[in-house]
Amino acid sequence: MDVIIENLPQYWDGFLRTLFLSVVSGIIALIFGTVLAAARVSPIAALRGFSMVYVEIVRNTPLTIAFFFAAVVLPRLGITFQQFEVAAIIALSAYTSAFIAEAVRSGVNSVPVGQAEAARSIGMKFSQVLTLIILPQALRTVIPPLINILIALVKNSSVAGAFYVLELFGQGKQLANANGDAVVWVLVGVAFFYLLITIPLGYLANVVERKVAIAR
Amino acid sequence: MSSVLYDVPGPKARRISLIGSIIGVVVIGGLLVLAVMTLAQQGIFDANRWAVFQIPDVWVLIANGIGATLAAAAVAAVIAFPLGLLLCLMRISDNAWIRVPTRIVLEFLRGMPVVLMMLFVLLVFATSSFVAVVAGLVLYNSAIFAEIIRAGVQSLPKGQREAGLAIGLTSFQSRLTIELPQAIRRMLPSLVAQLVVLLKDTSLGYIVAYGELLRAVQVMADFLGPQYLFPVFFVAAAIYIAIDLAVSRLAIWLERRGSRRAAGGVAHVPVAGIPAAK
Numbered sequence: 499m500d501v502i503i504e505n506l507p508q509y510w511d512g513f514l515r516t517l518f519l520s521v522v523s524g525i526i527a528l529i530f531g532t533v534l535a536a537a538r539v540s541p542i543a544a545l546r547g548f549s550m551v552y553v554e555i556v557r558n559t560p561l562t563i564a565f566f567f568a569a570v571v572l573p574r575l576g577i578t579f580q581q582f583e584v585a586a587i588i589a590l591s592a593y594t595s596a597f598i599a600e601a602v603r604s605g606v607n608s609v610p611v612g613q614a615e616a617a618r619s620i621g622m623k624f625s626q627v628l629t630l631i632i633l634p635q636a637l638r639t640v641i642p643p644l645i646n647i648l649i650a651l652v653k654n655s656s657v658a659g660a661f662y663v664l665e666l667f668g669q670g671k672q673l674a675n676a677n678g679d680a681v682v683w684v685l686v687g688v689a690f691f692y693l694l695i696t697i698p699l700g701y702l703a704n705v706v707e708r709k710v711a712i713a714r
Numbered sequence: 715m716s717s718v719l720y721d722v723p724g725p726k727a728r729r730i731s732l733i734g735s736i737i738g739v740v741v742i743g744g745l746l747v748l749a750v751m752t753l754a755q756q757g758i759f760d761a762n763r764w765a766v767f768q769i770p771d772v773w774v775l776i777a778n779g780i781g782a783t784l785a786a787a788a789v790a791a792v793i794a795f796p797l798g799l800l801l802c803l804m805r806i807s808d809n810a811w812i813r814v815p816t817r818i819v820l821e822f823l824r825g826m827p828v829v830l831m832m833l834f835v836l837l838v839f840a841t842s843s844f845v846a847v848v849a850g851l852v853l854y855n856s857a858i859f860a861e862i863i864r865a866g867v868q869s870l871p872k873g874q875r876e877a878g879l880a881i882g883l884t885s886f887q888s889r890l891t892i893e894l895p896q897a898i899r900r901m902l903p904s905l906v907a908q909l910v911v912l913l914k915d916t917s918l919g920y921i922v923a924y925g926e927l928l929r930a931v932q933v934m935a936d937f938l939g940p941q942y943l944f945p946v947f948f949v950a951a952a953i954y955i956a957i958d959l960a961v962s963r964l965a966i967w968l969e970r971r972g973s974r975r976a977a978g979g980v981a982h983v984p985v986a987g988i989p990a991a992k
Binding site: 539541542543544545548554555557558559560561562563566567570571574575576606611614615618623624627628632649653654656657659660667670671674681682685688689692693696697700 | 717718719720721723727731734735736737738739742752753756758821822824825826827828829830833834837838910914915916917918920921928931940943944947951954955958959962
């Protein structure tokens with residue numbers, strides 16, 4: 499138990515870095531994922547094709563492979579990063595955006611057909627139908643799955659710890675090496691900080707889901 | 715193809731869409747060509763780099779990596795599924811002394827990174843990395859399986875359980891013989907989709923030094939020289955993705971087939987792989 503209190507600064511540092519990775523990757527993934535979903539339903543065939551192939555391949559790529567690519571293979575190819583956080587953010591946001599695109603697309607499909615028909619019948623173009631009518635409703639219904647994806651993102655950011663980023667998992671690994679006699683407590687501390695993020699987010703997803711269920 | 719989101723294209727819209735498509739293809743193709751040219755400049759496509767695949771030992775190492783990946787996934791899946799069933803039964807038990815602690819354990823397991831559980835088992839119990847990988851996968855996925863099956867049980871019409879109890883089955887018998895078989899059948903696509911997640915997560919074994927496919931790539935790159943990293947990585951990643959794609963297709967096929975056959979249809983595979991808790 500003491501080992502957690504003694505090393506609280508390291509934990510806190512790792513916790514903040516995990517939060518930072520999750521928030522930045524989350525924002526990038528939300529934007530890019532929504533764009534991908536819009537491309538998937540657009541009238542332009544090339545965009546539809548690109549979005550479909552991207553989502554299908556990235557969803558079936560293990561995250562560790564994405565990280566390995568960003569942190570080990572890319573630098574070999576001449577794309578070097580000042581900080582490994584950048585590689586981690588690239589891997590996490592590229593991976594997560596595929597799941598977000600799928601979620602948003604399922605939200606678009608769940609909006610009643612009449613909404614789009616009504617919008618078109620008053621003369622709206624595709625871009626207007628999508629941004630003014632469909633997406634605002636679609637995003638609202640997919641908030642709970644989106645939160646679940648973000649929870650997965652927080653947990654996934656732990657892989658960054660194995661690729662030179664000292665976030666929560668990376669700090670935990672170092673502390674475990676330094677305190678061989680108290681490994682259990684070191685890792686329990688790490689778990690505690692993860693649960694500090696994931697469990698409240700899970701409850702938020704439940705609450706929002708109930709609200710949305712009533713609103714519909 | 716027609717969509718409700720835009721009008722059936724007329725000649726003008728078709729032209730615009732065609733031009734858009736061409737521009738899109740040119741942009742995406744241009745980026746690809748740029749990437750390929752950058753790679754070519756570094757000599758990635760030199761024949762001698764790929765000649766590494768003529769060495770039989772390279773394929774032996776890759777095969778061993780695939781074998782290790784599949785072995786961990788198979789053992790974990792075989793243990794996690796019955797455990798998930800058990801956890802599900804405990805989670806929906808009538809006895810609060812069983813239900814509430816199980817719920818806490820499940821929340822705990824679902825909220826933690828898999829790789830942390832692997833590291834925990836590896837360091838605390840000083841096991842082999844294979845056991846650590848399997849244990850981490852089992853702990854996490856049994857919790858997810860339990861939640862998926864529970865969602866299936868809850869999606870059944872109330873009358874199923876009531877009828878079971880009315881003909882004199884005990885609560886446990888009703889769960890086992892009436893509700894679970896239907897729930898599992900309904901959630902089959904989700905369960906298979908979770909298998910894809912499990913298969914993908916075996917790659918986390920790389921972090922705890924388990925000799926799976928990615929670790930084999932690393933070993934080969936260290937042994938043969940860094941110039942071979944890209945070719946070997948490329949092939950290994952392609953194999954990994956191909957296996958995952960195949961299992962994903964199976965889930966989609968089951969969903970399509972199930973929506974025709976299973977009574978009341980099957981539930982759709984949730985996007986995040988995890989059904990939203992209710």
